Structure formats: C-alpha cells, structure tokens
Amino acid sequence: MPEIPATMRQLRSLVAPEGELRLSLATVDTPLPREREVLVRVEAAPVNPSDLGLLLAMADVSQAVVGGSPEAPTVTAPIAEPVMRALAARVGDAMPVGNEGAGVVVAAGESREAQPLLGRTVGFLGGATYGEYCLASPRMCLPLPEGASAVDGASSFVNPLTALGMVETMRREGHTGLVHTAAASNLGQMLNRICLADGVPLVNIVRRPEQATLLREQGAEHVCDSSESTFEADLVAALRDTGATLAFDAVGGGRLAGQVLNAMEAAIVADDAPYSRYGSDVHKQVYVYGSLDPRPIELRRRFGFAWGVGGWLLMPFLARTSPEDLARMRQRVADELSSTFASHYSDEISLREALDVETLQRCARQATGEKFLLRPQR
C-alpha cells in the first residue's frame, strides 16, 4: 500500500449569503475509515446531471469569474434571488461534491465487510468523490472484475442502478413496457441496451433528430422526436405498439409529462370505445427523476382518473430493494461493465481543471455527447 498523505485536496461548493456560488479546492485532513468504512483513493469520478445541482447551485455560470491563487484557485458566479430562497439551508456550508467514482481501497475498518476490500479497485457511491480520497460504505462498493480499470468502473452505480431500477420498478408495479424522456443521454443509451437485451418494449423520447439517429443506430425500435410536428401522433402509435404505461421523465418541467399521460390514454382507449367521463381504468404512471426543465409541471388532464405522477430517486429505490435483488443487479453491472453499462466521456479533467470557467459552462449545458470524467490524482 502506498502511504496515505495526512492532507488532501477536495472540491467544495459554497453558497455565500450575498447570492454567490464559490467553488474552491480545499486542503483538508485525509479522513480515516471507521470500523465499517473503507477509504478509496479516487482515480476517476463522473460529472453526472445529479451532481450538477449541488455543484453549481443553479448559479448563472455564464457570468462565472476566476479568482484565488494558482495554489488555491476559486470560481465565483452570481445566484438569482428566487433561487437563493430555495438554497437557504446550505448558505455558508462549503459542501463536498460527487456522488460516485472509482479507485483503490487504501485503508479499511476492522469489520469483516470492510477488510476484504483492501487493495481492491472498486466503483463506489460516496458523496465527496470530487477529491483525492473519499470514505465509502462497503455496501456501496462494487469490486471491479479482473482487468477493469477505475475509468471503466467510475460510473458503475448511478446510471447502471438507475436504469436497472426503472426496469425493476416496471415489473414490481405491473407494467409491461417503458417510456423514457431525454433518452439519448448516457443513462438513456444504457436503458436502451438493457431493454433490447431483456425484451422490454421501450419508447425513447428525444428532442432532436440527431439524438433519434443515435438511438436508432443502437438498435432502438421506438424513437419519438418532440421537435417533429408529428410528435404526439408518433407517441400514440409507439404506445399502441408497446403497451407501455410507465414513463421515467428526466425533464420534470413543462408539458411533457402530461403529454405522455394523454398519449398513453389515447393509445389505450379504442376509437370505438363507449364514452366514459372517468377515462380508461388502466393506470398510467410518470415518475419524474430529474429537473432538466426548471419550469412548473403542467398537466392538461385528458387522461381520466387512473393516473399518477410522482418523484423517483435511486437511493429510496435501493432502500426498498431486497439484499438479494440488489446483489443480482450489482452482479449484472459487474458482468456487463464493458458492454451494457459502458459509459463514454468526452473529456477527462483534473481537480484544477474542474475550476475552469469554460469547463463549468460546458458541464452546465448538459449537452448530449458531452460528459466529463474527473481524474483527482492528476
């Protein structure tokens, strides 16, 4: 084992009371694992959409400014007044960032869960993976298979378990097909591969023709492009074909969730069905798991009374999942790490480079095909 330094660098995100985001590289004591913990030397950590909310705090990064010193660089950006009210509880806390990553376990607590991981390369869920070292719970570590690198395993939790969780949720709640919005994302491509492998009918909703092409090239059968004038009719046709009555929506604002429910209802009710002012009795569900669109959700009800819209998050889903089911899902991720669950990154950046204004602006755009991998040891 290499020696563990007493201090380490860690990215921090602070919301200052005057309405300003301050990102910095802090030098902090390297933590020591307690009995049921391990310490991971972080080699790679992805910048997921789920990280950006905490990292960027909805600041206006188009106005970001570099500051500090070459040794201790900072970036600041203004935060609008209404946003500040929603962030009241985090004002003044310089928060660590980063939900997942991968690296080598360099220290382990005395427990029998922790000890076997010593020396292994693991993917893991952390909460502070944007730093040189990070503590983790053995339950939230996935030992990588022989030959897999930390880069291969950096995204082995959030997207793989979210995509598998969508299919699990579909089965648990009695649906037989899925709809996915923002379907050309890394997560969406993963879900498409899972559904193709498992024979689950999937309707992919994208926002641009090139995204539709990308998914079709990956074998997707049903792709509906919301920029097309035929979108609503295309969606109804795809829903008739697939019988999908459960959607996972990353957009979470505007009319899309309601459009999906209305299209599901239109697909369910036959043209010659007798009138019912209560709509069909087939339950139609949309789970919102993201917030790409910050506007209110607007539901124009033409979908009867058998419907639900609700929030969905990975961690509560995992908490509702039996240890056996979780083990099965994790094993599948390990087995298919370089195929079904492979992630692609457009850029690798160091901790210092994460505090580059242009990089932050590109992160904030969340453009399809752009995905950053942080390499904290560089």
Place this chain on the structure above:
Amino acid sequence: MPEIPATMRQLRSLVAPEGELRLSLATVDTPLPREREVLVRVEAAPVNPSDLGLLLAMADVSQAVVGGSPEAPTVTAPIAEPVMRALAARVGDAMPVGNEGAGVVVAAGESREAQPLLGRTVGFLGGATYGEYCLASPRMCLPLPEGASAVDGASSFVNPLTALGMVETMRREGHTGLVHTAAASNLGQMLNRICLADGVPLVNIVRRPEQATLLREQGAEHVCDSSESTFEADLVAALRDTGATLAFDAVGGGRLAGQVLNAMEAAIVADDAPYSRYGSDVHKQVYVYGSLDPRPIELRRRFGFAWGVGGWLLMPFLARTSPEDLARMRQRVADELSSTFASHYSDEISLREALDVETLQRCARQATGEKFLLRPQR
C-alpha cells in the same frame, strides 16, 4: 307490490355533433331485472358534482334554451369546440344520468342476493337514477334501517363511501392525517364529522370566510381559507400541527395541489435541517378526485422527490376493497345515516323541473349550501 308500468320517463343527456347539449325526458320501456339484479322505483336521487360532468357535458348553460313540448320538454345549450373534441366518444348517444339514489325494490331477479331485497327501501348506486325506475346490482344496494326514508338514504353511497374511502386510503398507505380541499361541501362536512369521531387530524381548505365559519361551527379545528393573504403560512402551521401528508383534492386545476405539496414539505423540514437538494424523504401525496377547476394542474416543485399526485375514484377504490371492509363501511353508513352521513338539500325538484334553465344554471354553479334532490315520482 304496486303494478310496474310498461314505460317510464328517464332524463337523457345528448351531445349533438353540431356542438350542442340536448337534455330531454325520454319515455322508454321499463327494464326487467335479470337474475342478479333488482328494479328500484326511484323516490329520490341527489345531483352530485360527479353527475354534472355527464349531465351538462361542460356546455355553456348560461346560454341554455328551453324547447320541445310540455309533454316532452327539452333544453339545449352550446358546447365549445375544444370541449367537443374531448366528448367525441359520446356524440349522438342519448345517455341516462344519475349515479345514486334511493327507493323501493319493486322487482327482483331469481338469485339469492336479489330476492331478499324485494319490498325493501334501499339506497343504491345505479348509473341511470334520474328516471322513474332503475336497475341495480344487489351488491350496490344498501337496505335502509327501520324508519329511514328514501330521502334519508338518497345519498348513502357516493359521499359516505368516498369520505370513508379517504380515511381507509390514509390508513392503507401509512399516513396519519388528511388534507381536504373544497372542504365545505356536503362531502367535506361528512369527512369532518368522520375525522372528529375517529380522531383523525384533518386540515380543511376552503375558498371563502363563510365556509371557514361553517366548518368551525361544526367543530373543525384546522381550517385554512385560500382567500386569506396568510393562506400559505396558515397551511404550513396546520400541517405542522396535524402531520398530514395525504390530501384529497376536488379542485384538480391550477396551483392548489402544488401549494399543498410545498406546504407539506415546508412543514416536514425543520428550519435548522441540513440542506438536501432531494428534499425530505417523507412521501407526500395528493389524490385528485374532482375537476372543479378545469385549468391544467400546475406543480411548482419545491417539494423534493418524495411525492405523488394522482387520480382517485370511488369505484376503483371499492374494487380494491375486501368484502369484509366494504361490509364494515356500509354498516357504518346504515348505522349513522341520520348523523355522520346526513345530507342536506336546498331544493327538491321533479324530473320536469330538472329541465328548467334556472335550475340547471344553479346546479352548474356548484355553490356551497346549494344541493338539489331529484324526486322522479313527482
């Protein structure tokens, strides 16, 4: 048994293709009960909000016009073009109306469920109770207790079982308190009496000061008036007091459902709680069971990810309810028909008077304190 006439009068609601609602009194063959049915001579039937959608078809009753003959009166009213699209499936059908009522069982099928009801005065769920006679399933009949009249029992299904169903749903889904909107309605007053009797914390949301007064005079502890400038703060305070995390919403349009979710979240999260961008992990639920406001539902998300909004209807709820639970609920309705479940009517009208323009306009307003009881034998 009095003789059953070969024909009877029945109210019919027709949507004509040219965009017109046509209400009429049809003379039709009196139906004969099949093996598992009974025939009820309808003495009284309430005009519930749940009847008005079918009866009035969202027509503009301010422009209603009387027509036909004294023997066969009609009322017509225009229907707006966007509404017509939603009604396509019922165009051309002269539909019977009326979800519930009460009367004497004058004929019964041969089955052992049907026969014992012969001669009894029952409350029942029908689907065509706005007529002189109506078929019913014995499962959907409630024999009224000794001394109770058809008027006493006319509203013994929809409102009582809906109100009891709300409390049952609360228990089944692990909540410990309720929120109710449009809480000064007949249904709302009933729910208030049930919650007071059962010790269930209830937050009543009303739209006017006089409605708040009415509920407080009936013992309601938590009443929030959305016309007050302090409404949102009042709601958070009431939700803190009650711990209610389940709401039943009759309004179903505009911002109210989202306001309730946001207030629940604000009541759950302590002022000094650490920041979580995912919100609390306490599930907050709104069930929409009505459509008093036809606008889209607008959800401004400040309530994290542990939330749901969905449709709720009596019949699917009853279908999910065990026979034992249903028997218990029905017994309670029978036992407390003149107390907890008493309904009050502002007007009694004949079938002919139901085709009066002013009466229809008053029905369409759905004003608190105005409730009509149809008396088909008059």
